[in-house]
Amino acid sequence: MRSYVLVATIFFSLLxxxxxxxxxxxxxxxxxxxSIPLWVxxxxxxxxxxxxxxxxxxxxxxxxxxxx
Numbered sequence: 001m002r003s004y005v006l007v008a009t010i011f012f013s014l015l016x017x018x019x020x021x022x023x024x025x026x027x028x029x030x031x032x033x034x035s036i037p038l039w040v041x042x043x044x045x046x047x048x049x050x051x052x053x054x055x056x057x058x059x060x061x062x063x064x065x066x067x068x
Contacts, residue, residue, distance in 0.1 A: 001051035009055030012048045043050055 019041045029036040
């Protein structure tokens with residue numbers, strides 16, 4: 001379970017960075033010929049950023065006991 005949470009946390013963190021880069025660099029996004037406004041990236045960054053933070057909290061609570 002810990003590996004799954006770690007991979008998901010890394011994935012959501014990377015998505016957050018990409019969304020923030022899109023905002024800062026004003027990258028255009030077209031989906032089926034429709035331009036996606038920048039405010040959509042704000043919402044996406046908040047959602048995936050929240051998921052990344054939640055994953056970090058789960059990881060910090062689940063300590064792996066060390067072998068003696």
